[in-house]
Amino acid sequence: MSLATSPQLTIDRATCAALDAADPLAGFRERFDLPAGVVYLDGNSLGALPRATPAHVELVIREEWGTGLIRSWNDAGWFDKPRALGDRIAPLIGAAQGEVVLGDSTSSSLFQVAVAATRLRPGRRVIVSERGSFPTDLYILEGVQELAGADAGGPLERRLIDDEADLDDVLGDDVAVVVLTHVNYRTGRMYDLADVTRRVHEAGALMVWDLCHSVGAVPVDLAGAGADFAIGCTYKYLNGGPGSPSFIWVAERHQAEARPALTGWHGHARPFDFGLDYAPADGVARFRVGTPQLLSVAGLEASLDVWADVDLEALREKSLRLTELFISLVDTRLARWDVEVVSPRQSARRGSQVALRFGGDGMRDGLPETADGYAVMQAIIGRGVIGDFRAPDLMRFGFAPLYVSHTDVWDAVAVLEDVLATETWREPRFARRGAVT
Ligand SMILES: Cc1ncc(COP(=O)(O)O)c(C=O)c1O
Incomplete structure (x- = not known):
């Protein structure tokens, strides 16, 4: 089933937990040492630490x-x-x-x-x-x-x-x-x-x-x-x-x-x-x-x-399920902030990451009216959801199928939605730029 092409399907956290329970790759998560409370969506930049x-x-x-x-x-x-x-x-x-x-x-x-x-x-x-x-x-x-x-x-x-x-x-x-x-x-x-x-x-x-x-x-x-x-x-x-x-x-x-x-x-x-x-x-x-x-x-x-133990076809299937789930949640839950999915929507044309950008050209208090991708990324990182930002305006989210779960995707979009709804990304500390973005 393609999540992205099933708008009639209501997705909630329980649906995601069910997808995790049926996930043939779920056991790999145990082979990585990820900090508690972190949803790691930057394995496309630096992969997680294997336990061994x-x-x-x-x-x-x-x-x-x-x-x-x-x-x-x-x-x-x-x-x-x-x-x-x-x-x-x-x-x-x-x-x-x-x-x-x-x-x-x-x-x-x-x-x-x-x-x-x-x-x-x-x-x-x-x-x-x-x-x-x-x-x-x-x-x-x-x-x-x-x-x-x-x-x-x-x-x-x-x-x-x-x-x-x-x-x-x-x-x-x-x-x-x-x-x-x-x-x-x-x-x-x-x-x-x-x-x-x-x-x-x-x-x-x-x-x-x-x-x-x-x-x-x-x-x-x-x-x-x-x-x-x-x-x-x-x-x-x-x-x-x-x-x-x-x-x-x-x-x-x-x-x-x-x-x-x-x-x-x-x-x-x-x-x-x-x-x-x-x-x-x-x-x-x-x-x-x-x-x-x-x-x-x-x-x-x-x-x-x-x-050595990974079935690459199963990996691809899960990767597509994760990216489709993310795209469909972004579409349904973040639409009012004019979020554009920059990555191809056609699965065959997409790797294992999704990039987003905010539309709109209005400004408020010196910041974009809809939202500023860099600040939003810093704000969600502050809440344990780690992706990254590529100038001028892309928020990148990588979905490493060996350790990212469907519930992680749900939780990440929930944090994104909250940061946007509460406008916490407007806090000045989230505008500060480090040497590496
Ligand atoms: C597509 C691509 N090529 C090359 C590099 C850079 O490689 P390195 O710093 O290992 O030389 C990167 C780094 O992220 C990359 O994404």
Whole structure:
């Protein structure tokens, strides 16, 4: 049953509790350590802490580091962790074993693969991306344009689209690479990964996907789509912890020829020969750079134990139930504040988050007449409902299906409604901006 398309259905808190009781994923909540009284709707930014993580990280610190010392590079398998954990991420993105490796940050991993991709299309001088990309992707691509274009007498050209519908206007035989984010960080709008990849290949270009808001949020089938490269982060839906490493996927057919931007010793074929010249390792391991951040890797290792037990189809079903429930409650209970659901209402086009904005252009006491999204978000965070805000006007709510319940959604909308009805968001303390929003 689709909640969003069933206006005749009266939803109350008891309905939500019944949905929780029938939820096949409900048991996963116990595997996370969330503070009492918090409804956490920001797992699309920083995932929650798995219960097993502190003990595992402590074991790595005390036993592998403290006792094993340098021996742990061999005895605890430290050197191979980025590849071994890559193999555990592979099933979450439709990749084969041997196609995924951990990187450093998502930004640096995008640099690694985008340079490699452009080098596989010599003579083509255009990179296509999207205006609505997370900004680091565009910043990184500027560096790629400069580096990859250097041999050909000037930076590569950049063409930006606003939507996948615009692709045909920009694709031509001069396009080397298209870099797009599968699920948009602001709106949650999701591209048709297979169709976009097919159109990019028809133009003879290569496809690089940013999966930051997809992995652990929606099923992804890179192999089925025949894509070329992908990168993503592990600190959002995968719950690897703040600053946990990125991952890099390179389709097997490109691995032998691909030349990454950064040619470090951990990507060398024989790093412990300490030879003078770089020789790439076989396969995706050549995309490694230097010593991995093993304490962050340990955090990810613990969270991947949780993911090993997750049925991705059930995850998607629950994610859609949660976002549909949220949208339908916003529609029915918040309508008088002129709230716009910015995320696609069509489920197939939506990831696991919903963005809202307030309409109306009138002002009262120097603040918007309807409501100010930033202040409203601060006010609900003060009441334990944690989402976030993206300038200029979006309130983002992420629904991580492993630990968000239907009753959480009910409670979140109830708090939103109360903050709006009582206008507590107008208190000056909620207008103060921190460095991170
Ligand atoms: C779509 C997308 N790409 C890239 C990044 C940035 O990645 P990092 O800071 O890990 O380099 C983010 C961060 O939220 C993101 O949402």
